[in-house]
Amino acid sequence: MSFLISKTTFQHFLHCPKDAWLKLHRPDLKEQFSFSEFELHLMEQGNEVESLARDLFPGGIEVSTRGEHAVEDTLRLMASKTPAIFQATFIHDGYIVRNDMLAYNTDTGLWDLYEVKGTNSMKLDQKERDHITDIAFQVSVMRRAGVPLGKAHLIHLNKEYVRQGDLVLSELFAIEEVTEAVEGRIPELEPKMEAAKEYLLRETEPAGNCDCLYATRRNHCSTFAYSNAEVPEYSVHDISRIHKTKLTNLIEQRIYALEDVDPEAHKLSEKQTNQVHAQQRKFPVIETEEIRSFLDSLVFPLHFFDYEAYAPAIPAFSGYGPYKFIPFQFSMHILDAPGGELRHVEFLHEEFSDPSDAVARKLQEIYTGGSVMVWHETFEKTIINVNIAKRLPQHAAFFERFNAAMVDLEKIFTSQHYIHHGFKGRTSIKKILPVLGEGFSYEQLAISEGGQASNEWWRMVGPTITPEEKQQIAENLKTYCGLDTEAMYVIYKHLTDVV
Numbered sequence: 001m002s003f004l005i006s007k008t009t010f011q012h013f014l015h016c017p018k019d020a021w022l023k024l025h026r027p028d029l030k031e032q033f034s035f036s037e038f039e040l041h042l043m044e045q046g047n048e049v050e051s052l053a054r055d056l057f058p059g060g061i062e063v064s065t066r067g068e069h070a071v072e073d074t075l076r077l078m079a080s081k082t083p084a085i086f087q088a089t090f091i092h093d094g095y096i097v098r099n100d101m102l103a104y105n106t107d108t109g110l111w112d113l114y115e116v117k118g119t120n121s122m123k124l125d126q127k128e129r130d131h132i133t134d135i136a137f138q139v140s141v142m143r144r145a146g147v148p149l150g151k152a153h154l155i156h157l158n159k160e161y162v163r164q165g166d167l168v169l170s171e172l173f174a175i176e177e178v179t180e181a182v183e184g185r186i187p188e189l190e191p192k193m194e195a196a197k198e199y200l201l202r203e204t205e206p207a208g209n210c211d212c213l214y215a216t217r218r219n220h221c222s223t224f225a226y227s228n229a230e231v232p233e234y235s236v237h238d239i240s241r242i243h244k245t246k247l248t249n250l251i252e253q254r255i256y257a258l259e260d261v262d263p264e265a266h267k268l269s270e271k272q273t274n275q276v277h278a279q280q281r282k283f284p285v286i287e288t289e290e291i292r293s294f295l296d297s298l299v300f301p302l303h304f305f306d307y308e309a310y311a312p313a314i315p316a317f318s319g320y321g322p323y324k325f326i327p328f329q330f331s332m333h334i335l336d337a338p339g340g341e342l343r344h345v346e347f348l349h350e351e352f353s354d355p356s357d358a359v360a361r362k363l364q365e366i367y368t369g370g371s372v373m374v375w376h377e378t379f380e381k382t383i384i385n386v387n388i389a390k391r392l393p394q395h396a397a398f399f400e401r402f403n404a405a406m407v408d409l410e411k412i413f414t415s416q417h418y419i420h421h422g423f424k425g426r427t428s429i430k431k432i433l434p435v436l437g438e439g440f441s442y443e444q445l446a447i448s449e450g451g452q453a454s455n456e457w458w459r460m461v462g463p464t465i466t467p468e469e470k471q472q473i474a475e476n477l478k479t480y481c482g483l484d485t486e487a488m489y490v491i492y493k494h495l496t497d498v499v
C-alpha cells in the first residue's frame, strides 16, 4: 500500500509515531479513533474560519479536484496567474501539500503562501510552533517541486476583536508574515520528514507497548487501550497527581492495576493512598467533617444551577469576540428549605440572536438570595457571568451578587473529601452521578454531553431546521440541562444523608 504524507499526517507523526501509523494503516480500528463532539466542533470551526478568510482574496479560485488531477488544475491556474488559488495542490517525492491560499504577487512575480488557523493568537507556545511547522512542511515540499515561492504568512483570528454590527474581516483576522521563522525551521524539519516517510510507509505494525505506558491518563490518545491491552481501564495512570518517577517505578515493576499497588512501598501521598484503598476495598473513603462543614456553609434557598453555551470561532453577534461563549440555556433546581419540595426553572433561547439580556432578566426574576451551587465554577462564574456583565453593564451589579453566592460542589470531589472506586479517579458530574444517584445516568439521553448540546443548539437556531426538528432539539436540550442540575441536587442529598 502506498501513502502520501500530508502536513496533518506529519504533525501527527511528530506528536506520536505509533498513533500516526495506526491511523494510516488500521482503518479497521476506526471505532477506537472516533472523534469527540468537541473535536468535531473544532474541525468544523476551522473549516468555517478558512472559508471566511477566503473573502480576503478577491478573485480566488478553489481547486476542487483531488490527487494528480488537483496538481494539474493548480498548475493551470498558476500558468494563468490567477490572483489567488485555494487548495493549491502539489505532490513530490511521497509528500502531498494542499495550501489554504497561494496568492500571486504582481510586484515580485512570486507566489505567496497563506496558512489559515482557527486559533486566536500568535503566542510563542507549542501551538504556534505547530503552525510554523505546518508552513515549513509546505514550503519544503513546494520548493522541491519547483514552485517559485515568495513570502509565507499565517492568518489567525484576532483575539482583541469585538464584533459591532457587521463583521469587519480586516479586523477579525490578523495576518503575520512568518517567512523568517519558517526558513529557520526547515533545516531541522527535513530530516524528520524523511524519518516520518520511512516509518509511516512500513507495512509492519510497530510492535509492543506505546510510549504513553509511562504517561498519566490525560496524555493518552484513543489508541492507548489497543497498544496496551494488559492495562486495565482504571489503572495506576489514573492515580491523582502521580509523579512521573513514581508512575515509572510502578510500570517498571509491571504493576498496572490499583489492586496491586502497595501505597506505602511506593510512597504515595495520603490522598493517593485513599484513592488506591477505595479501589482495593471497594469501599468509599469519606471525610465527613469536611463535608459537614461544606454543607453547613450553605445558605437556603439553595439553587442548583447550570448553563449551556456555544462558542463559535466567528463571533455571531455584536459584543462577542472569537470563541466567546453564547449562553443559550440554563436550568435551576431550587430547594427553599431543608427537606422541602424541589422546584425547577429553566430557560432556553430558541432564536438566532444574542440571549444575554434575556438570560440576565430571567435570572433576576428568579434569584433573590441564597447559595448557588454549580459544578466547576470557573465556567458559570468567569466564562459566562463576567462576560455578560461586560457586554451589558446594566446587569453587572446583579452578576456580582450572583457570583458571590456561588459554591462549587465539585470541590468535595476534587479535594478528595469523598472517594469512591466507581468514580475511577474522575470528578466530572457524569462520573459521579451514576455512582451516588442510583437510577440516574446520562447514557440513554439523546443529548448526553455539553459539546453535543451546544452543537445541537447551533443547528436548532440555524436556517435549515424544520419546526418538528426544532421542537425535538429543544426538548432534548431541556432534558439534558435539567438532568445536570437535578444531578447536583441528588449528589447534595446523598452528601447530607452521608453526614
Ligand code: SF4
Pocket: 015, 016, 017, 018, 019, 210, 211, 212, 213, 219, 220, 221, 222, 223, 224, 227
Ligand atoms: S497513547 Fe500515547 S504513545 Fe500511545 S499511541 Fe497514543 S499518543 Fe502514542
